[in-house]
Amino acid sequence: MNPLLTALALTALAAGASALAALPFAVRDPLPVRWLGWANALAGGLMLGLAYALLLSGLRGPQAPLAAAAVLGIAFVGLTNRVSGAATDADEPGGAYRELLGSSLHAAHEGVAIGAALAADWRFGAFTALAIAVHNVPESAELVAGLHARGARLSVAAGLAVVADANQVLFAVVTLALTTAWPALQPWAAGFAVGALTHLVLVELLPASYREAGRTSIALVTIAAMGAVTLLRNLVP
Numbered sequence: 001m002n003p004l005l006t007a008l009a010l011t012a013l014a015a016g017a018s019a020l021a022a023l024p025f026a027v028r029d030p031l032p033v034r035w036l037g038w039a040n041a042l043a044g045g046l047m048l049g050l051a052y053a054l055l056l057s058g059l060r061g062p063q064a065p066l067a068a069a070a071v072l073g074i075a076f077v078g079l080t081n082r083v084s085g086a087a088t089d090a091d092e093p094g095g096a097y098r099e100l101l102g103s104s105l106h107a108a109h110e111g112v113a114i115g116a117a118l119a120a121d122w123r124f125g126a127f128t129a130l131a132i133a134v135h136n137v138p139e140s141a142e143l144v145a146g147l148h149a150r151g152a153r154l155s156v157a158a159g160l161a162v163v164a165d166a167n168q169v170l171f172a173v174v175t176l177a178l179t180t181a182w183p184a185l186q187p188w189a190a191g192f193a194v195g196a197l198t199h200l201v202l203v204e205l206l207p208a209s210y211r212e213a214g215r216t217s218i219a220l221v222t223i224a225a226m227g228a229v230t231l232l233r234n235l236v237p
Contacts, residue, residue: 003180004173007118010129011111011172015165017133021140022158031145037212038221039138044205045225046135050113050128051197052226053233057120058190066191073109073195078203080105099146103164106139106200111168113193115175119186127236129172131229136165142208 024031058066081102110132118125140161147157179186209218 003118003122004177006122007115007125007172007176008169010118010126011114011132011169014110014114014129014133014136015107015162015168018136018140018161018165019158020137021144021161022154024141025144025148025154030149031141034213034217036142036145037209037218039141040205040209040212041218041221042225043135043139044201044209045222045227046131046229047110047197047201047205048222049226049229049233050117050131050135051194051201052230053124053128054113054116054190054197055194057117057124058187058194061187063187066187066194069188069191070195070198073192073197074199075195076192077105077109077196077199081204099143100160100164102204103140103143103161104167107165107167108171109193109196109200110135110165111171112175112189113197114168114172116179116186116189116193118172118176119179119189123236124233125176127233131232132168136161139205140165 024035055066055070114125114129114132117128143161143164144154144157147160148154152160175189179189206218206222209222
């Protein structure tokens, strides 16, 4: 199968998984705030595990561009959040639009991670896409909760969550295409994804989680999720 078509199919499935974030609301509506905190922690732990896996993969090649790209990834996420206002309090006017924008920005960096992993090895890429698909469910819960609280039907909120994550498809395919055409870009793509994902977790997801649930439970959920990704990654040939 064409590698770009593989990337397209995998990331489309990952983005589509975001709709599953609406399912818990069928059991309990509204969701307890602490559940949202644990969901953020779960998403953050999965991202940290993938960042670690990408870092280990990238260390097999040139390390200078890997490190430089990680710094660029951190700086780029911080700059885009500041310029776009996506990190502004969602309770302020226009908060729903900023939540959608923030989710879309997250998805772009996650797409780069999938593309970089596919460029390194298709099995690693498939594993990364699957992990991102799982991660999209708890991460999108916060977005679905915010939109639903503002009056959106659950079906609409779930659809918007998928739309917000559609960037994963574009950026995964573009990243894979560029790194396939110019292999020297592979450590840059991997490093950028490592820096971006780490920044998203430490600066956005975990602080939000701490406000919504106890610090100890958040730490345990995050570490457990990261450990599960690391362990499963070691089982992939």
